[in-house]
Amino acid sequence: MVRNRVLRCLAGLFTIVFVMGLSACGGSQTEKLVLTGSSTVAPLASEIARAFEQLHPETRIDVQTGGSSRGINDARNDLADIGMVSRALKSNESDLTAQTIAWDGITLILNSSNPVQLLNRSQVIDIYTKKITNWSEVGGPDQPVVVVNKAEGRSTLELFLKFYQLKGTEIKADIIIGDNQQGLKTVSGNPFAIGYVSIGAANYEKEQGAPIRILPVNGVDGTLSNVEKGLFPISRPLNLVTRDQSNPLAQQFIAFAQSSEVAELVARQFFVPAHAN
Template sequence: MIVRPRFVCLPALFVLGLLPSFLSGCTSDDSPENDNQIVVTGSSTIAPLVAEIAKDFEALHPGVRIDVQSGGSSRGVADARRGLADIGMVSRDLKIEEGDLTAFTIARDGVGVIVHRDNPVDSLSDDQIVAIYTNRINNWNEVGGPDAPITVVNKAEGRSTLELFVEHFQLDNKQIQADTVIGDNEQGIKTVAGNPNAIGYVSIGTAEYDATHDIPIKLLPLSGVAASIENVRSGTFPLSRPLNLVVKIKPTGLAAEFIEFARSREVHPIILEQYFVPLSQ
């Protein structure tokens, strides 16, 4: 639990007899009620899922508050390390240099390429995707689409989706020629949904959910495999990732209870409702 001590005292004592009152007038943030709050920060992919899990956990633990904040996987790592969060959210495997952290996987997700629903292009090869993102292909008519310039949507630095994308396609982010740089998945989906000539990449879970709720986007297959939760679950989709809760030190108390709950079968319905893949069926 994060401790942020702050002391507020009554005016200076004038008589020794006031000492008991003085002590009772001093308060600290290190109080029992603060032991009932957990701060969780990081991946915008995981945040909506954790927020829903937190609601059920709070219902089972009256008086407990789980404060969930997004900002990207890099924030989750940094906040967990610096003690600014009890738990970080990281939507990828931990890196070698992050070995000081411990990850607890709560679900899995995939990363898929999206275009506007009205775009007639139904598939792109890996080479074509690389060519589009490096500006060697910049018109849809070069890949069987309309005569229209391609709007390339890329993720901002620090986003795990970007890291997975460039790793899979063996790119350096400096090679990508982006027209628009976005943060979280919903921003990426909104950008592509509002531009028939745009292309982007986001969480498959988020995209599949939005596509089935009348948002005008569609997922393209990757390496010939349909971008779907089912294919992530079966392990056939080539670009998938763990959704992790990370900590700096061994969790205890409420934080440990919450992590255990987030990894339990009790939350599988929530994970499925969020279009992610539970750890086991």
């Protein structure tokens, strides 16, 4: 009698657990997207991801940095659903599809305590190749120039080298940095440093109170307006790249990132919305 009662209790308990399991399995399943790559695109992608998750609570989006080269490699090798790349695709990357979500530029920055207001093309080249080593040579204080350069694999470095027609081996850097935030912190904390970063990142940090000066490039101010008008000489697309279009969630996210729904968000990050350029 007691044995039968115990068996009935166990059977009832098993039924409850089984039904609960079925209920859990039958509920909505979380979908996940992984984005990796450009540190310029990442903060914007993270903001867009938060907006997308609010509209699609069953979705979780993981945004990781590492540079545009990582974005290309991860998308190509299925290590990420979407790669973030802050440049146009190269001819040897035709196996990938790029969708532009915003436009940006690359600008030179100094510490705001440095009185130098303008550097011409030759002076920038000479500073980065150490032909000019003291700020007094370009109208600044009698202090050594601290050259801040981007690490290999960063599209910002590639575009800087291309614009100034330099080779990576010609650059004589004192400090090597990875993402834009490292560059901004380095120049903000060193009165005699010079670096180059995303216009969007530089303008955002300056508005937040960072002690930096944004220098003109070829006489053109590094502003969002000049990027939008196509006047700034080192402009670039901010792209989301995929190897194919077989992932419907990835395509849905990209479409959302290009839509007018996020245009204000893009502008708040100091980038030009894709449809405005």
